[in-house]
Amino acid sequence: xxxxxxxxxxxxxxxxxxxxxxxxxxxxxxxxxxxxxxxxxxxxxxxxxxxxxxxxxxxxxxxxxxxxxxxxxxxxxxxxxxxxxxxxxxxxxxxxxxxxxxxxxxxxxxxxxxxxxxxxxxxxxxxxxxxxxxxxxxxxxxxxxxxxxxxxxxxxxxxxxxxxxxxxxxxxxxxxxxxxxxxxxxxxxxxxxxxxxxxxxxxxxxxxxxxxxxxxxxxxxxxxxxxxxxxxxxxxxxxxxxxxxxxxxxxxxxxxxxxxxxxxxxxxxxxxxxxxxxxxxxxxxxxxxxxxxxxx
Numbered sequence: 001x002x003x004x005x006x007x008x009x010x011x012x013x014x015x016x017x018x019x020x021x022x023x024x025x026x027x028x029x030x031x032x033x034x035x036x037x038x039x040x041x042x043x044x045x046x047x048x049x050x051x052x053x054x055x056x057x058x059x060x061x062x063x064x065x066x067x068x069x070x071x072x073x074x075x076x077x078x079x080x081x082x083x084x085x086x087x088x089x090x091x092x093x094x095x096x097x098x099x100x101x102x103x104x105x106x107x108x109x110x111x112x113x114x115x116x117x118x119x120x121x122x123x124x125x126x127x128x129x130x131x132x133x134x135x136x137x138x139x140x141x142x143x144x145x146x147x148x149x150x151x152x153x154x155x156x157x158x159x160x161x162x163x164x165x166x167x168x169x170x171x172x173x174x175x176x177x178x179x180x181x182x183x184x185x186x187x188x189x190x191x192x193x194x195x196x197x198x199x200x201x202x203x204x205x206x207x208x209x210x211x212x213x214x215x216x217x218x219x220x221x222x223x224x225x226x227x228x229x230x231x232x233x234x235x236x237x238x239x240x241x242x243x244x245x246x247x248x249x250x251x252x253x254x255x256x257x258x259x260x261x262x263x264x265x266x267x268x269x270x271x272x273x274x275x276x277x278x279x280x281x282x283x284x285x286x287x288x289x290x291x292x293x294x295x296x
Contacts, residue, residue: 013148014135014145024090025086026181028081028191029187031170032130035167037258039053041154043260044274052197055152060079101126105121116142132144151167161245166249174227184210201261206219225249248290257294258291
């Protein structure tokens with residue numbers, strides 16, 4: 001089941017208990033790097049030209065509150081890509097929470113234990129880029145969700161919906177297959193791909209299945225976008241909507257123009273005028289024209 005984002009840079013996917021581990025691993029393995037590359041939108045910080053999606057390292061560095069036994073300076077961080085694929089269930093991620101992270105917010109809830117209030121609060125202070133969540137339906141039935149946090153907001157509403165369509169279509173197309181892919185793309189490789197994609201965007205060179213090197217823009221256009229379109233068709237979305245939103249991604253790839261690329265092009269022409277850049281973005285956002293069509 002699909003859910004709307006709880007904030008502009010995350011998407012939630014309600015998952016079946018018995019396929020939750022599969023969807024979680026797919027989000028790490030095959031969606032995080034491509035999605036952050038195609039949607040990158042923050043190349044500048046304090047006047048410096050940094051990563052295509054600078055928000056990734058900024059958030060990781062700004063919440064340097066580690067875990068137990070010196071984990072503050074080790075591989076287990078409160079904001080991270082995670083430590084590995086899960087093997088059997090998402091319970092492994094919640095167990096890792098308990099093993100590594102002390103409580104930041106010692107709140108005592110006067111609610112039944114079955115509402116899992118303390119577990120949910122504790123999990124809310126650990127920001128994996130793909131984060132497992134426990135929630136409850138309106139009738140009180142518990143459910144599992146995967147929060148995919150790698151996609152930034154904007155540049156326009158149309159771009160945001162296109163990013164969401166790409167995410168949901170791709171993960172559904174992959175998740176309904178029975179093929180086990182983890183052995184073809186080790187976790188360490190998926191993690192490196194993610195940070196390369198956040199840094200270099202569509203120009204990133206990543207390692208894909210069976211250690212093949214590929215340019216991210218090519219991988220997206222040739223392999224992943226057609227898969228996403230197929231997933232949206234399987235979900236029964238309106239054909240015109242599929243054409244519209246996958247078309248936005250297709251043209252973005254063809255032009256090599258996500259939000260980060262457009263901002264750099266504007267600065268190359270007009271100089272490092274940050275107020276002018278902000279005003280130029282705002283003016284174009286008001287038309288809701290996708291970023292690949294923006295002039296400079």
